[in-house]
Amino acid sequence: MGLTRVPGLLFGGDYNPEQWPEEVWQEDVRLMAEAGVNLVTVGVFSWSRLEPAPGVHDFGWLDRVLDLLHGHGIAVDLATATATPPPWLVRDHPEVMPVDAAGTRLEFGSRQGYCPSSPVFRAATVRLARAVAERYRDHPALAMWHVSNEYADHTAECFCPESARDFRHWLKERHRSLDGLNAAWGTSCWGQHYTDWTQIEPPRKAPGPVNPAQLLDWRRFSSDALLACFEAERAVLKEVTPDVPVTTNFMSVLRDLDYWAWAEAEDVVTDDAYPDPADPRAAVKAALSYDLMRSLKRRPWLLLESAPSAVSWRPVNVPKDPGVMRLHSLQALAHGSDGVMFFQWRQARYGPEKFHSAMLPHGGTATRQWRETLALGADVRRLAEVAGSTTRAEVALLLDWDSWWGLEAPESMPSDRLRLHELLLSWYAPLHARGVAVDLAPPGRDLSGYRLVIAPNLYLCTAGQAAALAAFPGHLVVGPFSGVVDAADQVHDGGAPGPLRELLGVRVEEWRPLPDGATQEVETADGTRLPARTWTEWVEADGAEVVARYRGGPLDGRPAVTRRGSISGNGPATATYLSCLPEDPAPLLDEVLAAAGVTGVAGPDLPEGVEACRRGPYLFLLNHGSRTATVPLPTATATPTSLPTATPTATPTTTDAVFTDLLTGRPLPSGPLSLAPGDAVVLKPSEAVLKQS
Known part of the structure; x- marks a missing residue:
């Protein structure tokens, strides 16, 4: 069984039949069947149609839609x-609309406008979710429940009086007493000591910088408030239909919600991803977000929304060139998605998304877009056996939302140029270029299954998180400005790196952020010079070996990168600390990868622009570059952990084949293969290779 009761990989998109006359529905389902669509998302923004007046429901049109879809073999991801x-x-309850930090209540007329803490809103959502669940609990088209939509997209926080009451309740649960809150928030600074809970308000717009500890708790609360909305609906759905999986669509690497906590409440992780065709780093950014989705529950996930071509919400909405929709879709499958879904099926004629691309565009079936939709549907069917296969990574990148929120507090940091997403990408990009499989993980998780763990930043680090890292037996790399504060955003006694001090063998005496455009040279032990940007530190080695030093300026000769071996035979084999941000960490990364015994899934010589991912025995190779790439296929004696790919120079006989390309059915021998720009191969090893592995 896969993510739903639908066998194989999922293919389809959001379907909004309420935007079209019923005679169009028949054409829609006919074309869906022609394209190989087996799942559609229905009803996301249909509340006003399903409940046109309080307690009055109109399900007739949705009944007909679900019956029609089921009659054509198409399952439904049914939204609440x-x-x-x-x-x-x-209009009956204007208090359900959100209020911004300046105190302005927002108006109706867009989408997803609500106060997450509003008891009126929450009660109304639960009533509707129950009505929908009881109506369709036994409908044969129902494959998955879809709660709300893209939480925190338009409303990540609300500053209204109801939210203030909910915030105070949340604070009482967390801190237990006003003394506990005052101590955690450090309210003796700037005269903020509270003597009554009613004095506490959300961090609205203030004359100057707001207490960063209050901001951190507010970020935690806002994520939890939205999660409470999801969990209230999920409880109803599980009561009525306990065997139907429940999801809500995530938004890739999103700062506003702690997806580790959210994923625990979901049955299936689903994601909406919209790589920008105009961004040269789009493939790397998408790969990072997909690896996060796979890591959240450490099993296959589902790409629930993507764009066939242009979106409608960027300042300039660049379309995808021919073949890019296919390449982006195969990338998601390569990183663990068990399907490819789009927003949306039929391109809208009106509204804010009328220029957003669709599987079936305005021009209908006589278009390139429709031909690409048909071709991709065929590709997805050819890859059906990939469903359910998993990825094993030997490298983990640490991501902690508390640390992220604390790091990016406004107006109170040594520099506002440290942005966690960019720090993650700075390490992920060279790993991706080398074909190294990467998981993301929270710092408190058991990390013993990895050879290498990289923490690009752990600004906030607790004693428990430090203990988990100290128990990790592999190789550890920690980036700058880590171990600075505790869970209350208070600086650790003795300064940074706080509870990581013994593990890393360093003391940080001073932060030295660099001005924009400035660089600081760093020299490794072998004489390699690396420019660093954005950030440096005055570090004292206290048990660690210095492996790179600053050159030039006031830090000349001082430690830039240190490394400490295992302490008394326990903990990490090596713990490396970077007090700077190298513009290119590749030389340092290659050294630690070699020490950890980690190699790419397609061997050591992956051509530039080629992405390599392995799911179970299947190897995906995708050429995101502008040039044809040549990749050597291993011999039949090689194991499936080192497989490269492309187009054969000669057609082999089946008996010579080491692999089969699932996309074409071609048998492939060992030897050099050519992969054109925008092309991809999905290799299935022969039985001989599988037996030898």
């Missing part, structure tokens, strides 16, 4: 329709 409250609810 609670993403946008209907006009009658907003």
